[in-house]
Amino acid sequence: MYVQTRQEYDAIVVGSGVAGGWAAKELTEKGLSTVVLERGRSVEHGTDYVTENQAPWELYFRGRGDREEFERDYPIQRKGGGFGEATSHFYVNDRENPYTYPEDHPFMWIRGHQVGGRSLIWGRQCYRWSDLDFEANARDGFGVDWPIRYADIASWYDYVERFAGISGQAEGLPQLPDGQFQPPMAMNCGERFFKERMEASFPGRRMTVGRVANLTRALNGRSACQYRNQCSRGCSYGAYFSSQSATLPAAQSTGLLTLRPNSIVHSILYDAENDRASGVRVIDAETGAETEVYGRLLFLCASALGTTRIMLNSISTRFPNGIANSSGALGHYLMDHCFQAGASGELQADEDAYFYGRRPNGIYVARFRNLGNRATEHPDFLRGYGFQGSASRAGWGRGAGLPGLGSGLKENLRRPGPWSMWIGGWGECLPREENYVELDPDVTDAWDMPVLRIRCAWSDNEDRMREDMALSAAEMLEAAGARNIEPFIEVSPPGLCIHEMGTARMGRDPSTSVLNANNQAHDVSNLFVTDGACMTSSACQNPSITYMALTARACEYAVDEINRGNL
Secondary structure, three states: OEEEEEEEEEEEEEOOOHHHHHHHHHHHHOOOOEEEEOOOEOOOOOOOOOOOOOOHHHOOOOOOOOHHHHHHHOOOHHHOOOOOOOOHHHOOOOOOOOOEOOOOOOOOOOOOOEOOHHHHOOOOEOOOOOHHHHOHHHHHOOOOOOOOOHHHHHHHHHHHHHHHOEEOOOOOEOOEOOOOEEOOOOOOHHHHHHHHHHHHHOOOOOEEEOOEOEOOOOEOOEOOOOOOOOHHHOOOOOOEOOHHHHHHHHHHOOOOEEEEOOEEEEEEEEEOOOOEEEEEEEEEOOOOOEEEEEEEEEEEOOOHHHHHHHHHOOOOOOOOOOOOOOOOOOOEOOEOOEOOEEEEEEEOOOOOOOOOOOOOOOEEEOOOOOOOOHHHOOOOOOOOEEEEEEEEEOOHHHHHHOOOOOHHHHHHHOOOOOEEEEEEEEEOOOOOOOOEEEEEEEEEOOOOOEEEEEEOOOOHHHHHHHHHHHHHHHHHHHHOOOEEEEEEEOOOOOOOOOOOEOOOOEOOOOOOOOEOOOOEEOOOOOEEEOOHHHOOOOOOOOOHHHHHHHHHHHHHHHHHHHHOOOO
């Protein structure tokens, strides 16, 4: 059903997650009437965090969830680290949101279709990139060169960090630039024990507390973190950064924001006469009615694969293979971080020490492989990885695996168990043309749109990197005097790190990339992409803070171009 109405705005933003929220804030604050189109349901800050304060015994399945429902409706989503009974409402129903992949190359696409997107359930780790990352492709010849360097984005990192609120510790590392930090969260006794001994044994390695988008001081009406470690349920305090807690309220305060949930963007309308995107075709998720929304600027922020699906579905005489795809690069060079390799062990730390609260954060060991000097070069793989992890003491639940019973066992369990340390690597995935997404010619969704067919696999480089993650994690634990060290390598399909990126990449050459240095499509001047699709390489750091900085930067450029009469 097509509903003929003409809705016009200065700017259209597709998606309301990390990038979309920032686009909404920046564009409205610069005076543009802006509509945000979100394909998922409305989620109101606080009101719709329905499990936020529930104890395990208040959940119907005591936190374990309905096994039959999870297997039927969430076979992919339930493999994501944050999924569970208390959070399943923030994840898509896989049965209702299909996609396909070759049987021998699975891809786990973890999604959240609601206002706020995955900003409600993200891990919140925020690490800047350095020129080691922006120059990587040019230096080793794998992939195309980034059209920007750290100097181009450093001030934008400053800008978004001040507003978002990132707690962390300055370390002075060139490969991990310091930021505008709130006071850091404290490491516990076990982590300090490990840090001291590990760094003494490996002078080139540095461990710091995680740099995380959780406030340690109140900011802009948001409260400091309460150390409940239930962030993925939503936070009424606004202590962690999300679209609901920060960017969307800022946009709404301008009076220039129109937020439309349940609005599925089918495709982009291309005006051949003026060589520009004139708007988007939208399907109402509840009624099926189709409308067209028009705007002067178009920002795609629907997640890497969501954005690319829209672009591939936007065909015209000029762009028969998807809008802004004269290079043929659209859909290719899909990346995710390789992880799930590292080691764990028991620490001989102070058994009279414990910790308070449930800190929603861990530790970070900065990249120490392939830093551009001979001492750090590894012969088996390109690029590098960082470690995340934490130390803790076992609680009373360890009793399930201990011998004994009765009063002796109970007395033993009154005291916390030994300190243990877990560290796992997050490694860079190389951009490869053969890792790609396309529209499936045979499968459509409930709105008669072709679904994505995803073809992505790890290469030998990621496999060799993963092996080194386990080896180096074990050697660090050994240097710290740990006992019962257990290295691990769990090779899972791409996608589970939930850092998918690269399918509409930036580049200097329009013949090999989709976007220029300002996240602007080479082929369509009023079309911008600032989510994970824009990434030219993946580095090893969590990418969301970089999406935020690129979005704010692109918005400034786009509005300046309008004011100059170029758009």
